[in-house]
Amino acid sequence: MMEAKAKKIPYLVIPIFIPFGGCDHQCVFCDQPKITGSSVLPSTKEIQNTIEEYLGTWKRGGRKEVAFYGGTFTGFPMDVQEDFLKAAAKYVEDGRIDALRISTRPDCIDGDIIKLLKKYHVGAVELGVQSMVNKVLELSERGHGGKETVRSVKLLKDAGFKVGIQIMPGLPGDDKESVITTGRRVRLLKPDFVRIYPTLVLRDTPLHEMMKKGLYKPWELEDMLEVCEELYKIFTRASITMIRIGIQPTKELEDAVIAGPYHPSFRQLVEERINAT
Numbered sequence: 001m002m003e004a005k006a007k008k009i010p011y012l013v014i015p016i017f018i019p020f021g022g023c024d025h026q027c028v029f030c031d032q033p034k035i036t037g038s039s040v041l042p043s044t045k046e047i048q049n050t051i052e053e054y055l056g057t058w059k060r061g062g063r064k065e066v067a068f069y070g071g072t073f074t075g076f077p078m079d080v081q082e083d084f085l086k087a088a089a090k091y092v093e094d095g096r097i098d099a100l101r102i103s104t105r106p107d108c109i110d111g112d113i114i115k116l117l118k119k120y121h122v123g124a125v126e127l128g129v130q131s132m133v134n135k136v137l138e139l140s141e142r143g144h145g146g147k148e149t150v151r152s153v154k155l156l157k158d159a160g161f162k163v164g165i166q167i168m169p170g171l172p173g174d175d176k177e178s179v180i181t182t183g184r185r186v187r188l189l190k191p192d193f194v195r196i197y198p199t200l201v202l203r204d205t206p207l208h209e210m211m212k213k214g215l216y217k218p219w220e221l222e223d224m225l226e227v228c229e230e231l232y233k234i235f236t237r238a239s240i241t242m243i244r245i246g247i248q249p250t251k252e253l254e255d256a257v258i259a260g261p262y263h264p265s266f267r268q269l270v271e272e273r274i275n276a277t
């Protein structure tokens, strides 16, 4: 069960994983089934069973949300999005869940999608931004630039959503300066929260191939800690909550990691450095 810290108020996040769902891209770093530990899309019934199961064991009250994680939610056809949202929204309508949240790409947000998300009680949208430097986005084959992120954050904020931004320091073409540039540009967008996922090389991804050909050099842990310390300072000064620093350690992830600055307690290492200064 995933429990997020929100001061002293209990907070339940019910995760529904939609691996590769809605995504027709192949970003060089991504192997979605290995990250989420699953490769099959959940049915409406499975979504509802998962929600019931979590609600049945949660006795602490507080805020409760259903989160669609793992893919590009708004990349699905509208009717598929609607089926997923409807399956979970009924729990908001009967008062057992407070809101839904989804994750998606910055170039998969438009006015119609915003209307659909609003209709089904989505309160927060997390954008996989990864970098705000176009050269890095191109080399990572993201298929969008920084301006799509600026545009989608504005659309979402104007519509009243909470906006989360995920960034990945250490992508192809990144150096310390470009990571800091990304941090500063993200700060200017004033997201409600950020996640920082240092780039790791996962088995059989395009990034793995690039590494084998000498076209990508994974970052050393020490270098990644140093730049994440700077990001930590940038976001802390702007009062932007960092809900995650370092990818969640799972057996699937650890089996898939070939190279890169992986540490199961990455956030703790960053905070120890901050506290030592």
Ligand code: SF4
Binding pocket: 020, 023, 024, 025, 026, 027, 030, 031, 032, 070, 071, 072, 105, 128
């Ligand atoms: S858009 Fe997201 S799900 Fe699709 S390949 Fe890129 S990182 Fe993976």
